Amino acid sequence: MIMERKRMDCPALPPGWKKEEVIRKSGLSAGKSDVYYYSPTGKKFRSKPQLARYLGNTVDLACFDFRTGKMMPSKLQKNKQRLRNDNFSLSKGKPDLNTALPIRQTASIFKQPVTKVVNHPSNKVKTDPQRATEQPRQLFWEKRLKGLRSSDVTEEVLKTMELPKGLQSVGPDMSDETLLSAIASALHMSSAPITGQTSTAAEKNPAIWLNTSQPLCKAFIVTDEDIRDSLNAEDDTETRSPARLPKQKGPTHRFIPLYPIASTKAFLFH
């Protein structure tokens, strides 16, 4: 009579890794269970530290739950380090969303917020009330969103989304992953229209011409058809299909979000 001795595939680990749960059948701890993992070569692992030692940097186990075998983003919050908070919460926009984005990262080992001085007794710069509330942002700060994933309320890590081919990245990191993070963040941070980088100069030399209030993507066009497709995709929560490639002809609307952003706790940050 073989109890649950199946070696199950473990999707959170690289292909070939198996997980096994063994119920203790006697002794004081009868009924408890032990969890083991098997590498593709068959080596047995019986603790998370042991697993981490073996995998090294190849897999980030920070949010890996050894017992369940799943990625649990809440594990990240373990850090007793104070949450750097609310540099963005003062800004207008979508206050109901619990999203704290990374603040400026400097060459120093400490992450330091910065304040823009817009008026000072010894200078004659006029206060621009519109700019005064705006937080200075680090150029290409979106790069640091790389590797971070969103999760739903059950803490399942969501599948990533495909982006329309018509969306193109700008800047030093052209990966789709960062592009998606940049756009999603832009939608959360402000109710202002998302246009992408409308200046073509930004594409040629983003370090100089980048509009930091817009995400790191080229300007794009959204058609009526794209909007219809996007709304249809909303019904299909399982296979959330990507919005279609923006067309360049026909009646066009700018400034429409391409996706209904998944109703999640959005991005969890380290």
Added chain:
DNA sequence: GTTCTCGGCCG
């Protein structure tokens, strides 16, 4: 010898 299993420590 290796593998399996439960005890028990420690956080």
Added chain:
DNA sequence: CGGCCGAGAAC
């Protein structure tokens, strides 16, 4: 209470 690992039992 649960994760981790030691060590005796089983093979």
